[in-house]
Amino acid sequence: MIEVKNVDKSFDGNHVLKDVSATFETGITNMIIGQSGSGKTVLMKSIIGLHRIDHGEIKYDGRNLPDMHMSEIRILRKEVGMLFQGSALFDSLSVLENVMYPLEMFSSSTKEEMTERARFCLSHVNLEEKAFHLAPSEISGGMQKRVAIARAIALQPKYLFCDEPNSGLDPKTSLIIDRLIYEITHEFNITTIINSHDMNSVMEIGENIIFINNGQKAWQGNKNEIFHVNNQKLNDFVFASNLYKKVRESNQQS
Amino acid sequence: MSLISTTGKYFLLMERVFVLPDRWKMFFRQFPKELEKLGLQSLPIVAIISIFIGFIMTMQTKLNTSNPLLPVYTTGLVTRDTLLLEFSSTILCLILAGKVGSNIASEIGTMRITEQIDALEIMGVNSANYLILPKIVAFVVMMPFLVIFSMGLGLVGGYFVGILTSILTTGNYLIGIQYAFVPYYIFYSLLKSMIFAFLISSIAAYYGYYAYGGALDVGKASTNAVVNGSILILFFNILITKLMLN
Numbered sequence A: 001m002i003e004v005k006n007v008d009k010s011f012d013g014n015h016v017l018k019d020v021s022a023t024f025e026t027g028i029t030n031m032i033i034g035q036s037g038s039g040k041t042v043l044m045k046s047i048i049g050l051h052r053i054d055h056g057e058i059k060y061d062g063r064n065l066p067d068m069h070m071s072e073i074r075i076l077r078k079e080v081g082m083l084f085q086g087s088a089l090f091d092s093l094s095v096l097e098n099v100m101y102p103l104e105m106f107s108s109s110t111k112e113e114m115t116e117r118a119r120f121c122l123s124h125v126n127l128e129e130k131a132f133h134l135a136p137s138e139i140s141g142g143m144q145k146r147v148a149i150a151r152a153i154a155l156q157p158k159y160l161f162c163d164e165p166n167s168g169l170d171p172k173t174s175l176i177i178d179r180l181i182y183e184i185t186h187e188f189n190i191t192t193i194i195n196s197h198d199m200n201s202v203m204e205i206g207e208n209i210i211f212i213n214n215g216q217k218a219w220q221g222n223k224n225e226i227f228h229v230n231n232q233k234l235n236d237f238v239f240a241s242n243l244y245k246k247v248r249e250s251n252q253q254s
Numbered sequence B: 001m002s003l004i005s006t007t008g009k010y011f012l013l014m015e016r017v018f019v020l021p022d023r024w025k026m027f028f029r030q031f032p033k034e035l036e037k038l039g040l041q042s043l044p045i046v047a048i049i050s051i052f053i054g055f056i057m058t059m060q061t062k063l064n065t066s067n068p069l070l071p072v073y074t075t076g077l078v079t080r081d082t083l084l085l086e087f088s089s090t091i092l093c094l095i096l097a098g099k100v101g102s103n104i105a106s107e108i109g110t111m112r113i114t115e116q117i118d119a120l121e122i123m124g125v126n127s128a129n130y131l132i133l134p135k136i137v138a139f140v141v142m143m144p145f146l147v148i149f150s151m152g153l154g155l156v157g158g159y160f161v162g163i164l165t166s167i168l169t170t171g172n173y174l175i176g177i178q179y180a181f182v183p184y185y186i187f188y189s190l191l192k193s194m195i196f197a198f199l200i201s202s203i204a205a206y207y208g209y210y211a212y213g214g215a216l217d218v219g220k221a222s223t224n225a226v227v228n229g230s231i232l233i234l235f236f237n238i239l240i241t242k243l244m245l246n
């Protein structure tokens, strides 16, 4: 479980996160939703410690990140995997080497064991063998996401962060990636946090949803509750598309 | 941002860069690549520029000092000392600030905006040390060789004036470039150029590392790297010359 309490973060006077508090449960997919620019990425990077917060607490199963020394943070990082918004694969390395990279950094296994593990992770995300030795620039965006997921789970993380896992993907591939993250979370009992502004993913895998509006938490609940909330900002977000408007209308009729 | 806070941020970054690598294996995997990219790949441009400047400098010196009272060694001497003192160190570094500086800033800047640096940090890597140290060390190590190479080819360029034109004889030129040779100048030049190499690579790394935004911002970062790197070279040139030649 990750608990966030009263977190503030600003950049050169631009106050991005304002007193955000939330809890993220273990073994389920926690989602942070909100408009573009609302501060989702900043919140996620603050939780991981890539941004130093101005004020507040971030507790990983009781361990408070802002109190930690660099050496303790490094130990924590071994338990963390992250999927970045743009995949962030290292372009000088092949697909397989990308997945092996965290293993080389952290584990003391032999080269064979690491290759074994990397291959296992890549096949777990349904990547074909023939793509293993290509450079990231030679594979499609959807495949890059899969490689990034494989890299994120290579060290069997206890905490998995996904920043807009399906941005730039077609609806079908998005669905596959969402389900993949959902399955991995449940299979390995991971505390997963997903940033998204895609209502389809929210409806697909949103087990615990935190809605961020303009740097503040405006609502928390699950995908069954989200249609029945009396919150103007959240409604604007949820029913932005005609499809969901229609869903609401048909709900109200029945 | 104000000069003071930029300087402070630069030194804080350097503090993270200059620690012993956690994984020497990673450092030694990166280091030869940087030697190649920043050093060897600069050889062609250094060669072309040095030969041509050596040539034109010799020609200009000869044409503009046509007074028959001047000794025969004048042209060679002036060419040699200009090469040794300024061209093959300062001017060469200004040129390399453009080539190497923009290369480093855009490479690191791109890694920053595509979140590859964040990805390294997540994996517990000191990204500043891992990415920047091999570049700085490689460039500082390569620089003296580039300078010597440039001095040599600059002198060869001057020699061609004797061969290709009739304004100067190769004999007089050769006497000139050997006349009143001060070996200390070479030491001064090499030391100076190593300091410039450090400035170029560390400043470019700084601008790349703190790039934020998109492709446009990477462009800005590399422009800043080249402009500010060049200004600092000129400034340090005066400082070092004052200290070493006064």
Ligand SMILES: Nc1ncnc2c1ncn2[C@@H]1O[C@H](COP(=O)(O)OP(=O)(O)OP(=O)(O)O)[C@@H](O)[C@H]1O
Pocket (backbone or CB within 6 Å): A011, A014, A016, A034, A035, A036, A037, A038, A039, A040, A041, A042, A043, A085, A197, B212
């Ligand atoms: N490193 C940074 N330096 C300065 N400002 C930043 C930085 N990172 C984010 N911001 C600012 O924080 C605000 C929120 O950005 P953030 O990336 O968190 O949005 P987001 O909710 O993730 O949007 P999107 O859905 O488009 O990814 C923006 O106004 C942005 O300009």
Ligand SMILES: [Mg+2]
Pocket (backbone or CB within 6 Å): A040, A041, A042, A085, A163, A164, A195
């Ligand atoms: Mg974002």
